[in-house]
Amino acid sequence: MKYIDTNLVQKKMGSRLLRNKLAKLFFMLATLFGLLVLVILIYRVIRDGAAWIDFDFINNKLSTDPERAGIMGAILGTLWLMLVVAPVTMILGIGTAIYLEEYAKKGKLQALIQTNISNLAGVPSVVFGLLGLTVFVRGMDLGNIVLAGGLTMALLVLPVVVVAAQEAIRAVPGFLREASYGMGATKWQTIKNVVLPASLPGILTGTILALSRAIGETAPLVVIGIPALLIPLPDGIFDKFTILPVQIYYWTLDSALVAEYTNLAAATIVILLVVLFLMNSVAIFIRNKFQQRL
């Protein structure tokens, strides 16, 4: 008796191969679905918005008249917000990462901070909004100004920076540290003069990605109470402000009332996506440029 029934194998082979081919086709189609959505999405916002983008749209203040409305306030607000978020989140993120990677002893405290950071990364952004509303806007009585929004946002994106900085610090080869110690450098000197410069590209990439997340976040700032009203252009971090995504939100909500608001929202989306694209390009550029050096 033969162990393998060749006839049976032959008979089944065709359908097995066919099934494999069909499955491959389905898997490919599923993958292309994402691509298709991306194309439709970008086509739609460009079709609705591109024609509305001109110098006046960038340069004008908010207005209820769609023809005269511009996003200068939202652009300035976004810039001021980033001016708060970037330094705060970098100091907190890099400091936490150095502590966890270089100083913390393996133990309960280190595990607690590490678990805490991964749990914070999973907290919905509206909850951070409520934290900001309670602590910064009402508790410290800052009001809904740039500083309050920026601190809220900095805490929200902190886990991204911490994880990126930790990975970058971990990737610094041991012999660099040893060489530094061999020259008589102390621990802090080694960190400051060897580890941080070597891990800077990775840290910067992570920070830029965190900032691009912050630029697109809407919910926390709506929760801390950015008004839909017309406000003067923000002049500093103690002014009331609005940002691009919040502007998109209010225009989309009101698009049922004024049809042109759809176009204004789409035009603002185009600007926002261009900004994000540029930021991500810079991050990828830094990553590629400095990756091979070690």
Place this chain on the structure above:
Amino acid sequence: MQNTAGQNNTNIRALIEEKKKTKSIGRTMEKMVPGILLAIAGVSIFTTIGILLTLITETFLFFKEVSIVDFFTGTDLKPLGDNAVFGVLPLLTGTLISTVIAMLVAIPIGLMTAIYLSEYASEKARRILKPILEILAGIPTIVYGFFAFTFVTPLLRSFIPGLEPTNILSPGIVMGIMIIPMVASLSEDAMSSVPNAMREGALALGSTKLEVTFKVVLPAAISGIIASFVLGISRAIGETMIVTIASGSSKNFTFDVTQSMQTMTAYIVEVSGGEAAAGTTLYHSLYAVAFTLFVFTLVMNMIAQYISRRFREEY
């Protein structure tokens, strides 16, 4: 001679003194740095404590005014007006239904994408497709909200006649699309870490790629794949702007996906954006809802962490 030597000596002594001084500055620096860094690292702990503290204290105040049983079993939610009623069930069903719809989209498509990228795609195709998925993952949720409201809803309305202008179906689908990259890339990571020797063993026995995928790779990577689903669910529960824009603010207790429904997240945005004065029941209800939301997502994240740790196969 004597004189210059003496001068040299004092010079050297001065140098030594100076060196000692800078060294002692360096030493205090060396001692202070760990403390400073620990304080910085502590900020993340204080953030969590801050979140818990604000949510718990205000939720406590809320349950002084509204009974906890009424809150969790109430099907009526009328937060405004004199006879305000706070039942959270309409919000829970809204969140549940939008999450289910999102996962019905994200799980199959995300998993199929992961299988294609990890098992079928050529190196070249993968190099093109993965960045595109990353772009999809990087698009702000407000943009997806705009997309759901101005494109997907009208599209669905053209062949589902009873669909309301604001409904839970369209944001649910778009949320699913938003989560596809997350499920796909986490599942793909899990599948890519299955060693090639296992695939080759199965292929050598005469399996087709499909059989290798379903009988070898998927079972081996199942913990990472399930964890990606759970993280996707947690993301869907916490997602805010898409549902806020495209699902309206109706607080009806219904399971009809063609209707407008409100999720927990959308309620928080609506109420906090309005004129909820601090200290009112309406204001406290924000925190009760947020606390419920926080517990849901925290449990989901912990399940995901547990699964990927407990059931990880080491090769």
